[in-house]
Amino acid sequence: MSSVEQTQPLIRHLLELRDRLLRCIVAVIVVFFGLVYFASHIYEFVARPLVERLPAGATMIATDVASPFFTPLKLTLIVALFVTVPYLLYQIWAFVAPGLYKHERKLVMPLIVSSSILFYCGVGFAYFVVFPLIFSFFTAISLGGVAFATDIASYLDFVLALFLAFGIAFEVPVAIMLLCWTGATTPKALRQKRPYIIVGAFVVGMVLTPPDIISQTLLAIPICLLFEVGVFCARFYSKKQPEKEDLDA
Template identity: 65%
Template sequence: MSSVEESQPLITHLVELRNRLLRSIMFVLIVFCGLVYFSNDIYHLIATPLLEQMPQGSTMIATNVAAPFFTPIKLTGIAAVFLSVPYILYQVWAFVAPALYQHEKRLIYPLLFSSTVLFYTGVAFAYYVVFPIVFGFLTKTAPDGVAIATDISSYLDFVLTLFLAFGICFEVPVAIILLCWTGVTTPEDLKEKRPYIIVAAFIIGMLLTPPDIFSQTLLAVPMCLLFEIGLLFARFYRPKEDETDNGSSELTKHKE
C-alpha cells in the first residue's frame, strides 16, 4: 500500500473532526445569540443566592468600568456552552462511534446520557443546596462594621469555580465505570480502598470549596454516595481482555 493511500484515512478523520468541531462551535454561537438579550437576567438569577443572604440594603458592586457590561456577557457565553453540552457530546459520540463494536455502542449510550445528567445535577445541587448554605455562613461571619459589597466579577469567578467543581465531582460514577471497563482497576480493589477514597473525597472537598466545614461536607458526602453507585454499575462493564479470555475458554471447552 502506498503512502498516499495510507494517508487518506487520516485526512478523512481530520476532516470529520474539523466538521464536528465547527458544528459544535456554531451550535454554541446560536445558543449564545438566543441568550445574549437576557444576559442581565441570567446574571441576576446566578446572583440571587448571594443577594438573598446579604444584609438589608446591601448591593453588589462593580470595581471596573466595563464590568457591568462584560461580566453578564461572559456568563451568558459560559451558559451557552453549558446548555450545549448534550449536542457537543453527541458530536463526540458521532465521531468515535464508527470505531466501536456493536456491544460497546450499547454500553456507551447509557454512559453518555448519565454523564450529562450527572453534570447538570452537580450544577443544580451547587446552586440550590450549597450556595444558600455557603453564602449564609460567609455573610453572617463578617466582623462588625464591615459592609458586605461583593464585586460582580469576583462573584462570577467564585460561582463558576463551584459549578465546575460540583459538575465534575458528580461524574465519579462514570469515572469508576471507565476505570473498571478499561481494566485499570476492579470493583473489588476499589471496595478494599474505600476508606482511602472517603478521606480523599473530603480532601477534594476542602480544596475545591470555601474554607468552611459545611461546603466541604456537602461536596464530599455526595462524592462518597456516587462512588458507591459507580461500584454498583461497574460490574456491568467488563474489560475487553476478560471478554476475550472468556470467549476463548468457552471455545476450547466446546472443542473438547
Template identity: 65%
Template sequence: MDNSPQHTLFDHLLELRDRILRMVLAVLIVFCSMVYFANDIYEYVSKPLLAVMPEGGQMIATDVASSFFAPFKLTMVLSLFVAMPYILYQVWAFIAPGLYQNEKRFVAPLLFGSSFLFYAGITFVYFVVFPLAFAFFTSVAPEGVNIATDISSYLNFVLKLFFAFGLAFEIPVIILLLCWTGFTDPQSLRAKRPYMIVGAFVIGMLLTPPDVISQTLLAVPMLLLFELGVFLAGIYQKKENEEDCSEEAKHE
C-alpha cells in the same frame, strides 16, 4: 473481501474539524439566543447571595466594564452548558465507527448519564450549596462591615463551584469507564474505600473555597456517587460474566 471504504488519517482529521465546527456553532447559536437576557441570567444566578444579604447589602461593580462583561461571560459559559448534550453527541458520532456493537451499547448510555450528572451537580450547588454557604459567609462578617460583593468576583466564585460540582458528579461515569477498560474492578474499589474517603475531602478542599461547608458539601456527594459507581460497575461486571458463560456454553 471487505468492500467497506478505508479512511485515511486526513479523512479523520477533516471529520474531526467538521465536528468541532459544529460544536462551536451550536454554542454560538445558544449564546445568540440568550445574550439578550444576559442581565436577567446574572440576576437569577446572584439570587442565592442577595437573598441572605443583610439590610443594605448589595453587589457592586468595581471595574468600569465589569457590569457588561460579567453577565456576558456568564451567558457564554451557560451556553456551553446548554449545548453540552449536542457536544457529547458529536464526540460520540466521531468515535462510534471505531467501536464494536457491544461497546456502542455501553457508551451511548454513558454519554446520556454524564450529561445528566453534570446538570445534577450544577443544580445541587445552586439550590443546596449556595444558600448554605452564602448564609454562613454573611453571618460571620465582623460588626460594622458592609457586605458589597463585586459582581466579577462573585461570578468567578460561582463558576468555580459549578465546574467543581459538575465534574465531581461524573464519578459514577468515571468508575464505569475504569472498570470497562479493565483498569480496575469493583472489588478493588471497595477495598480502597478508606482512601476514597480521605481523597474526597482532599479534593473538596482543593476544588472549593477555603470553608468547611463547601468542602463537606462536595465531599459527601462524591462519596455517595462513588458508592453508586461501584454498585453500577458490579452490575455491569456480573452481566459481562453471565454473557461470557453463555458464550462458552454455546461453544461447548
C-alpha cells in the same frame, strides 16, 4: 500501500474533526445569541442566592467600568456551553464511534446521557443546596468597619468554579463504571479501597471549594455516596473481549 494512500485516511479524519468542531462552535453560538437578550436576567438568577442573604443595605458592586456589560455576557456564554453539553458529547461520540466495537458503541450512548444528567445534577445541587448554606455562613460573618460588598465579576468567577467542581464531582459513577468496564479495576478492589476514597473525597473537597468546612463537606459527602452508586452499578459491567461479530461490524 503507498504513502499517499496512507495519508488519505488521516486527512479524512482531520476533515471530519474540523467539521464536528465547527458544529460544536456553531451550536454554542446559536444558543448564546438565543439567550443574550436575557443576559441580565440570567445573572440576576445566578446571583440570587447571595443577594437574598446580603445584610440590610448591602448590594453587589462593579469595580470595573465595563463589568456590568461584560460579566452577564460572560455568564451567558458559559450557560450556552452548559446547555449544549449533550450535543458536544454526541459530536465526540460520533467522531470516535467508527473506531469502536459493536458492544462498545452500545455502551457509549448511555454513558453520554448519564454523564450529562449527572453534570446538571451537580450544578443544580451547588445552586440549590450549597450556595444558600455557604452564603448564609459568609454573610453572617461581620467585621467592624468593613462593609460587605461583593464585586459582580469576582462573584461570577467564584460560582463558576463551584459549578464546575460539583459538576465534575457528580461524574464519579460514570468514571467508576468506565474503569471497571475497561478492566483497570474491579468493584471488589474499589470496595477494599473505600477508606482511602473517603479521605480522598474530603481532600478533593478541600482543594476544589472555598476554605470553609461547610462547602468542603457538601462536596465530599456526595462524592462518597456517588462512589457507592458507581461501585454498585459497575457490578453489571466487566471487561469484555471483542467477539467475532464485533470485528466484522
